[in-house]
Amino acid sequence: MEATQKQFRKRNAILTCLQGTHSHPSAEMVHQMLQEEHPDISLATVYRNLARFKNQGLIQSLGTVNGIERFDANTAPHVHFVCGSCDAVLDLPQMEVPQVLCENAAQCSGCKVDACQLMFTGTCRACLAKHETA
């Protein structure tokens, strides 16, 4: 009955993969990353388990970048940067989401606020360098 029993190996691999990366991958990216370890894993399995984890609250969706959904195993509220050039999604761990904001939002809107996302868009350092060079 160990956690690695065959029945859950792929499911665990998907979660572990997500927890071990900072790339905020899409379903397909996860599938790619698992190719070596599980060459026979199906994309459908990745989608199914990501949906499951999301429902369980083990991961969160960051929304879509260019029409593709991106996931994050870090469910604590934190700040993201999306590069419009290479579609990379970066954490900005130095920045914090002022906790007051959620309370303010709830107060001034009368809505029940569950979560909050702060997202910057622009061009990442790698792409800036690339364009300078070019």
Added chain:
Amino acid sequence: MEATQKQFRKRNAILTCLQGTHSHPSAEMVHQMLQEEHPDISLATVYRNLARFKNQGLIQSLGTVNGIERFDANTAPHVHFVCGSCDAVLDLPQMEVPQVLCENAAQCSGCKVDACQLMFTGTCRACLAKHETA
């Protein structure tokens, strides 16, 4: 050569529709809203023009809600609330996005920051009321 010349009537109608609503509609919602005024407008035309306006910076995309892209003619940075129950997207005009945040983000990340989006998710008042009643 007036602005309402036949050639651009539908295009203008789409933009005007978007500018006259606070519902942050999807392409299909825009199409619906224009039915009365332009019963013969095609969904493809709505998509084409929304893409055009977005490129021109006349409107902005708010990302997708449940897999459907939502648009906003208000391109100034402002705060949104997304209801997970009815998919409504509301403005929170009382709240402001601290301008400092963008500068902070640029500084601490080394990225070129173009825009910033602050988004809350939860349950809107209408849905809260509905659920209480039920």
Added chain:
DNA sequence: ATGACTGCAAAGACTTTGCATCTTT
């Protein structure tokens, strides 16, 4: 046996695109 997980292929949903037609210059 029953329930659970997966692969495969099919279906689904939203969006984009090619082509013919009609306008405007």
Added chain:
DNA sequence: AAAGATGCAAAGTCTTTGCAGTCAT
């Protein structure tokens, strides 16, 4: 004539789902 806008239908892309096969209880 040439360039631009639109409708229609087809194609495209990402995601979900049905079904059969396999494994665990």
